[in-house]
Amino acid sequence: ETGVTQSPTHLIKTRGQQVTLRCSSQSGHNTVSWYQQALGQGPQFIFQYYREEENGRGNFPPRFSGLQFPNYSSELNVNALELDDSALYLCASTSGSGMGAFFGQGTRLTVV
């Protein structure tokens, strides 16, 4: 196990709703990244947080937002859910040395 935990593991939401996904990073890791993985595809970078500040963002609209807390845990918020938001959302934590990102088990989001 990597020590990165995500909750919930599965979630079903209705189009137009809002959702919050949570991630606890591995002990000692101060950088958290979020990825979206659609079925049959590789993960796509959403954004990254370092010491509570967003320091990088992929090609995702502003309705995808996040937070990082002083204990380095993180949240991913998605507003106005669309059917295409259905995917596996993965959280990854990295130490300052950047030795390989360690991933959680993911949250499977289904938008109906």
Added chain:
Amino acid sequence: AQKVTQAQTEISVVEKEDVTLDCVYETRDTTYYLFWYKQPPSGELVFLIRRNSFDEQNEISGRYSWNFQKSTSSFNFTITASQVVDSAVYFCALRVDSGSARQLTFGSGTQLTVLP
């Protein structure tokens, strides 16, 4: 922009066969890192190996080996004497640190099925 291509969508082998997963990457950065991850049906991405752009020494770790060739921008992964438990989706990924974020660019993955 970075790009990772895994041309093999699916591979099926019989247990104990050797199998090589191909990965080709594109980047203009001279300093970069290459990764292989394994994703079993449970969904978690399992880190297998990291290589940096100035270390072309190939490595063998148990049944796994990696072949990194900058001249062809390839970072291939071989499993020797495959086992049923090796069945998973394997992702190759690239990271450059020229920006502030250490984001990974993934390929589309190769589904490996090892048959008993």
